[in-house]
Amino acid sequence: MTMLPDVDDVVTQGRFGELVGISQPAVSDLLKRGVLSRDATAATWLLEYCTNLREQAAGRQADGGMNLATERARLSRAQADIAELNLRERRGELVPIAGLEHKLKAAVIAAREYLLQQPPRLSVLMDGLDRAAREELLVKAFEEFLHRIADMNGAPRNEPDDDIE
Secondary structure: OOOOOOOOOEOOHHHHHHHHOOOHHHHHHHHHOOOOOOOOEHHHHHHHHHHHHHHHHOOOOOHHHOOHHHHHHHHHHHHHHHHHHHHHHHOOOOOOHHHHHHHHHHHHHHHHHHHHHHHHHHHHHHOOOOHHHHHHHHHHHHHHHHHHHHHOOOOOOOOOOOOOO
8 A cells, every 4th residue: 555645745757646546647637637636645636636536526627628617608698699690580670591592482483474575565555665664564574573573472562554555
């Protein structure tokens, strides 16, 4: 059986490791992290080591600088962020990207279909019209197109007037 060191003596890292059941590199790491004071007595190291163990057990300090209080705060922030996002979504401030993609695609298709239908429709309506009347007809067609885009659902605001002369 190994003799216990005098607690008032300065001991080596290896000897202290044997005393508390850890390796010399682990003691060296405790010194680097400031858990143990340099050139202190075995009594001081024992007190510092036990204090560190109590802090770890209480969740206030853990290896790697993480601690229970910090992790709980991080979790609380993440939960608050999720709750805020859910609230903003219910208020209509946010929409799921999958739903938005479908709606945008439908709006673009509807706008494209509307534009593709205009040349034959307008050419019939423009037959025999003077320049001012043709411009008015084109302005109305463009306004209808822009209203469709603004509505983003492809539904016409009002049907185009085919009776323009």
